[in-house]
Amino acid sequence: MKVTAFAFASVAATKQSILTLTAEEKAVLGAELAKWEQDFGTQALARGLLPHTVRMESRRSEVDIHDEKLQRLMDTKFQADLAQIQNPNATFDWNNQFALLNEDEFKAFASTSLNQEGHVHSQIDNAEQEVTVSSTRASSVDWTSRCNPPVRSQGICGSCWAHAAVGVAEAAHCIATDQLLSLSVQEVTSCSTDGGSSGCNGGSPDHAITYVAKQGLCLDSAWTYNGQTGSCGRQCEKKKLSIGAVVQVSGESALVSALNSQPVTAFVESANNVWKNYKGGLVSQCPGAHSEHVVIVVGYDNESFKIKNSWGTNWGEEGYIRLRRGGGGKGMCNIADRIAFPKLSGGPHPPSPSKPSSQPSPSKPSSKPSPSKPSSKPSPSKPSSQPSPSMSPSEPFSPMSPSQPFSPSQPFPSMSPSQPFSPSEPFSPMSPSQPFSPMSPSQSFPSMSPSQPFSPSEPLSPMSPSQPFPSMSPSQPFSPMSPSQPFPLMPSFRSSRDDVDFRTHPSMSTSIHSPSMSTSKHSPSKSTSKTFPSMAPSEHMSTVEPMTSMSKRGCSGCNACYYPGENSCLRGFSQQECNDYSANYDTMWCAN
Structure with a gap:
C-alpha cells in the first residue's frame, strides 16, 4: 500500500481507526499533524477550536493524547474526501482550523436553531413589505467590488445576525448615497434586543435592520467590535442612514430580483462537513435541512449564488462560498428560504455595465462601479447599483409571512480567549493588533492589504456556540514545531462564540419598523463520548475565561x-x- 493512500479506501467505507495503520502510515499521519500544529495550532488554541481531553483518575499519557489527535485528524480527512466526492465542482481541504473538531463538536460550534415559540409578529403594515420588482433582470450580478465592506470575522461570539444586518445596511446606504461607511457591529450586538435577540447567543437580522434604520448607528471607530455581548451604554454620535423599512421575501426568484438592487441577508444550513472543509468552487450538495446561520448574499450568475460569510478571509474563497442555483424550493443549503433587506431611500444611482467574477476580488471597494466582463476567476470588476447586461423580464417578489425568531437550542461550547483584531487580514492570535483610525462619514473604507496583520475580515471562529469541553490540566506545554511533543488538547471557552476583540471600521445607520422577524441563536449539539470523552456531563467541565488585553x-x-x-x-x-x-x-x- 502506498503511504499516501491509507486514509480512505472508498466513500462507503466507515471511518478508519489508526489502530489499523502500519507504522509507516502512522508516521505519515503524524507528520501531517505536526505540520497542522505548526500552521494552525496557536490559531486554533486562541479561538477555542481545540477539544479538551478528559483525564480520568489517572492522567492520560502523552501517547494517548497524541493518538487521539491523530484519530481526529484522520476522521476530518475522511469527511473532506466525502464532501469532495459529493460535490465534484467544489474543492475541500482538511487542512484548516477546524481539523481537530469531530462532526458533533463542529455542529455545536457552528449551529444555531430556530425558536419556534419565540416568533415575533411584525408591527409593520403589509404595504411596507411590498417591493418594487424591476422589469429587467441581469444575467449576473456581483456586489463584491462595489459598496462591499471587507469580510469580517465574528470570532466565537454568535453574532452572525448582527454582522449580516450591519453589512446589508452599509451596502444599501452606499448604493443610495455613494458613501461606504463602516458601522458598529458591536452596537447592534449589544443593543438590538427586539425579536428575542441576545447578543452573542443569537439574534434576529430582521429586527437588527429595523434597529439600524430607526436608531442610527455609531461609527465602528467610536464603538469597535469586541466579540462579546457587552452592555448597551456607550455614548457616541449616531449616524442616520439612507435606508427604510425591512422587507422579507422567500424563493430563488425573489432572491434574484432583490439582488438586482442590493445585497440581502439569508439563513443557511452550515453546520456540516461541506462548510467545515470548503475551500472553493460550486457546492451542489448540502447535508442537513436545518437553518442555523445568517449570511449575506452578494450576487448570482446562471449557475450559482455568491455568499459572504463572517468567518474571516482564510475560510472558503477569501471569505465567500458559492451555492448552486436553480434547485427550487428553499434553495441549496436553504439560501432562498428566509431573505431580508432594507428598502433604499432615495433610490440607487444609475447602473453601469459590470459583470461579476466567479470568485471574490481583493480589490478595494469604491463608491462607483466600473465596466468589466465576467470571468471564471477573481477580477477587480465592480458591480453596478443595478443589474446591467443581458436583461430579461424578472419575476415579482413574493413577500413571505413573518419569520420566526432565531434562538439557541442549546448552550454554546466554551470558546477561547478574545483578542483585538482588525477587519481585513487573517486573525493572528499571538500578536497584538492595530486598531483602525476613525474615518469621517464621507470617507470610504481604508484599503486592506493582504499583508496587514490582524484584520477583522480574517477568520476567527465560526458562528455558533457549542458545549464547553471538560476541564483538564495540560501535562506538557504546546510546542507546534516539535512532532514528538504533542499538542495538548485545551479547554474551549464557554458562552459567547467569538470572544475576540476585533478592530473594524467606522459606521453609520438609520431606522424604522420591521416585519415579523427571525431570531438566530446558537445551539450546541450533543457530542459523542465515544471519540470525544471530553463532551461528558457538565459536572466534568470547567470554563476558562477569555484573555484580557x-x-x-x-x-x-x-x-x-x-x-x-x-x-x-x-x-x-x-x-x-x-x-x-x-x-x-x-x-x-x-x-x-
Whole structure:
C-alpha cells in the first residue's frame, strides 16, 4: 500500500481507526499533524477550536493524547474526501482550523436553531413589505467590488445576525448615497434586543435592520467590535442612514430580483462537513435541512449564488462560498428560504455595465462601479447599483409571512480567549493588533492589504456556540514545531462564540419598523463520548475565561496567568497550567 493512500479506501467505507495503520502510515499521519500544529495550532488554541481531553483518575499519557489527535485528524480527512466526492465542482481541504473538531463538536460550534415559540409578529403594515420588482433582470450580478465592506470575522461570539444586518445596511446606504461607511457591529450586538435577540447567543437580522434604520448607528471607530455581548451604554454620535423599512421575501426568484438592487441577508444550513472543509468552487450538495446561520448574499450568475460569510478571509474563497442555483424550493443549503433587506431611500444611482467574477476580488471597494466582463476567476470588476447586461423580464417578489425568531437550542461550547483584531487580514492570535483610525462619514473604507496583520475580515471562529469541553490540566506545554511533543488538547471557552476583540471600521445607520422577524441563536449539539470523552456531563467541565488585553507589559493588573507574547491575562488557567506553558510561551503566574 502506498503511504499516501491509507486514509480512505472508498466513500462507503466507515471511518478508519489508526489502530489499523502500519507504522509507516502512522508516521505519515503524524507528520501531517505536526505540520497542522505548526500552521494552525496557536490559531486554533486562541479561538477555542481545540477539544479538551478528559483525564480520568489517572492522567492520560502523552501517547494517548497524541493518538487521539491523530484519530481526529484522520476522521476530518475522511469527511473532506466525502464532501469532495459529493460535490465534484467544489474543492475541500482538511487542512484548516477546524481539523481537530469531530462532526458533533463542529455542529455545536457552528449551529444555531430556530425558536419556534419565540416568533415575533411584525408591527409593520403589509404595504411596507411590498417591493418594487424591476422589469429587467441581469444575467449576473456581483456586489463584491462595489459598496462591499471587507469580510469580517465574528470570532466565537454568535453574532452572525448582527454582522449580516450591519453589512446589508452599509451596502444599501452606499448604493443610495455613494458613501461606504463602516458601522458598529458591536452596537447592534449589544443593543438590538427586539425579536428575542441576545447578543452573542443569537439574534434576529430582521429586527437588527429595523434597529439600524430607526436608531442610527455609531461609527465602528467610536464603538469597535469586541466579540462579546457587552452592555448597551456607550455614548457616541449616531449616524442616520439612507435606508427604510425591512422587507422579507422567500424563493430563488425573489432572491434574484432583490439582488438586482442590493445585497440581502439569508439563513443557511452550515453546520456540516461541506462548510467545515470548503475551500472553493460550486457546492451542489448540502447535508442537513436545518437553518442555523445568517449570511449575506452578494450576487448570482446562471449557475450559482455568491455568499459572504463572517468567518474571516482564510475560510472558503477569501471569505465567500458559492451555492448552486436553480434547485427550487428553499434553495441549496436553504439560501432562498428566509431573505431580508432594507428598502433604499432615495433610490440607487444609475447602473453601469459590470459583470461579476466567479470568485471574490481583493480589490478595494469604491463608491462607483466600473465596466468589466465576467470571468471564471477573481477580477477587480465592480458591480453596478443595478443589474446591467443581458436583461430579461424578472419575476415579482413574493413577500413571505413573518419569520420566526432565531434562538439557541442549546448552550454554546466554551470558546477561547478574545483578542483585538482588525477587519481585513487573517486573525493572528499571538500578536497584538492595530486598531483602525476613525474615518469621517464621507470617507470610504481604508484599503486592506493582504499583508496587514490582524484584520477583522480574517477568520476567527465560526458562528455558533457549542458545549464547553471538560476541564483538564495540560501535562506538557504546546510546542507546534516539535512532532514528538504533542499538542495538548485545551479547554474551549464557554458562552459567547467569538470572544475576540476585533478592530473594524467606522459606521453609520438609520431606522424604522420591521416585519415579523427571525431570531438566530446558537445551539450546541450533543457530542459523542465515544471519540470525544471530553463532551461528558457538565459536572466534568470547567470554563476558562477569555484573555484580557493588558494596558502595559508585566503582571500589573493581571492577578492570573500573564502571557507576554500578547500582553494578555489568561484568566481561568490554573497556576500549574500557567507554569506548564512557561517554557514555550514565557507565561508567568501573577496571582497573589
